Amino acid sequence: MDSFKTLDDMDLAGKAVLTRIDINVPVEGQRVTDTTRIDKVAPTILKILEKGGKPVLLAHFGRPKGQPNPDMSLRVTVPAMEAALGKPVTFVERPDRGMIDAAPADAIILVENTRFTAMEEANDPQMAQFLASLGDVYCNDAFSAAHRAHASTEGVARLLPACAGLLMEAELKALNAALGAPQRPVMAVVGGAKVSSKIDLLKNLVSKVDALAIGGGMANTFLAARGYSVGKSLCEHDLTDTAREIERNAKAAGCDILLPMDVVVAKDFAANAPHRTCGLDEVADNEMILDAGQQTVAILAASMDTAKTLVWNGPLGAFEMEPFDKATVQAAQAAATRCAKGELIAVAGGGDTVAALNHAGVAEDFTHISTAGGAFLEWMEGKPLPGVEALKT
Structure with a gap:
């Protein structure tokens, strides 16, 4: 460090x-x-x-x-x-x-x-x-x-x-423990709406972590890149080539990409909208993916069970609306349980991330929660932070 x-x-x-x-x-x-x-x-x-x-x-x-x-x-x-x-x-x-x-x-x-x-x-x-x-x-x-x-x-x-x-000291030590000199295996969870806002982050992480779980709306772009129909889900179809490039880079670096294996879909973007869980090849044209399913949560929890370090940014679904908060809540609780046992170092940050972990009731159980927003994201992207660089001796 x-x-x-x-x-x-x-x-x-x-x-x-x-x-x-x-x-x-x-x-x-x-x-x-x-x-x-x-x-x-x-x-x-x-x-x-x-x-x-x-x-x-x-x-x-x-x-x-x-x-x-x-x-x-x-x-x-x-x-x-x-x-x-x-x-x-x-x-x-x-x-x-x-x-x-x-x-x-x-x-x-x-x-x-x-x-x-x-x-x-x-x-x-x-x-x-x-x-x-x-x-x-x-x-x-x-x-x-x-x-x-x-x-x-x-x-x-x-x-x-x-x-x-x-506060700065605690933040820098936590971030170093997460990606600078982490205990391996390292797992990252990245969610949120758009791939376009996190391209640099994803490209940096695949060279740093052993497993990268992608959720939220951005997972739909990766699913589309793999040839799945995502109905009327939020999806950046113009970035499917970028998604495939990130997957190729991950494979070359030995990083496993974890995408949803089952999804929760609904015809309306609204709390408690009629919904169902289905396989990736069963999403109807008039449906949208709003959360990951239980099979996916189980896979993420199993990956966390083998990880020593976890970096988390972004929710896995439309967590602001029930019942589309389940995957985020359950995965966060799985991570928190391992943290409480001293088996996992978990660092999380970003505005939606803090809100999601608070919603799950586990923010206090994570090793470190960064409220830094943009600075946390730029650090995850591997960019030097001027205010930190100026402090180095």
């Missing part, structure tokens, strides 16, 4: 610690409606205080397109931040080093939305220099923004002694 410094490696006593966090939280009116991201970053902020540092927090909020926008001010997060930290938070629109040094040693300073200037997303050296002037040490605890080469995620990291926060 590429080395990076952590908070334990840094002398923070009496130093201003410029800390990039992700508190891009949902808000209604003037109230934060989900404090998950704030709660996750709180331990890093408190540890900086424990080590004698003064946290100077940098974050983005919404998409202000490089202009100040009062509707996207981080001021709205202050009450939730104070509740999570149990300490007062000083909000600052225009920081300078003098006011930071003049603040009490145990002060927590939250700087206004970094994206209120176009210089942030442009990774402007002038902005990076300004941010660096505000601190003595840089700490990045926003893995979810690590795939962006911005002034607050990449530029400033090159100008100050830099380290990973607790």
Whole structure:
């Protein structure tokens, strides 16, 4: 694993610690409606205080397109931040080093939305220099923004002694355990609607894992590529050549592709629509595939039983609607059972994935759940993440 410094490696006593966090939280009116991201970053902020540092927090909020926008001010997060930290938070629109040094040693300073200037997303050296002037040490605890080469995620990291926060550290260690230096056999589960959004991911995974299970709407494209009729299912027929190429690459790499062996079909895309389970060669022209069947779930569970490491991204069916959530729920529960016994390292991420695992009631049982979204996907695609690269020693 590429080395990076952590908070334990840094002398923070009496130093201003410029800390990039992700508190891009949902808000209604003037109230934060989900404090998950704030709660996750709180331990890093408190540890900086424990080590004698003064946290100077940098974050983005919404998409202000490089202009100040009062509707996207981080001021709205202050009450939730104070509740999570149990300490007062000083909000600052225009920081300078003098006011930071003049603040009490145990002060927590939250700087206004970094994206209120176009210089942030442009990774402007002038902005990076300004941010660096505000601190003595840089700490990045926003893995979810690590795939962006911005002034607050990449530029400033090159100008100050830099380290990973607790959340970033946990994420990097979990990802390394999943694909960097995993225990084998490694199995990946990739689902979701479209192959087109995950071509790079699939091409990378077939060279890294021993078994790749493909589910959801994207499995239909692979089934069509194998010559099966998928009725009126969601299917990217123009990508069947790509699907065949991925299968050829998998075979050459010794990776088993696991596709549905039986499917749950319905004529209407609606919860509790009349449905049936059938074989792959029995899908009618007026039917759509909405889930994998029990035979498929059993095959996936058997593969998990032999795996040591599991990487999961995306649901296996239309999990938002009963009863088309069964395959996702049952496969997730099979993985969680092995995790609970200490027999499987399971790492999952992506928006729909988190929702699906929460729906299955197993998110707490997985080894690691990444809420990083785009950064998690780019990592799975094998792409370097600028915010992580800047931390390497």
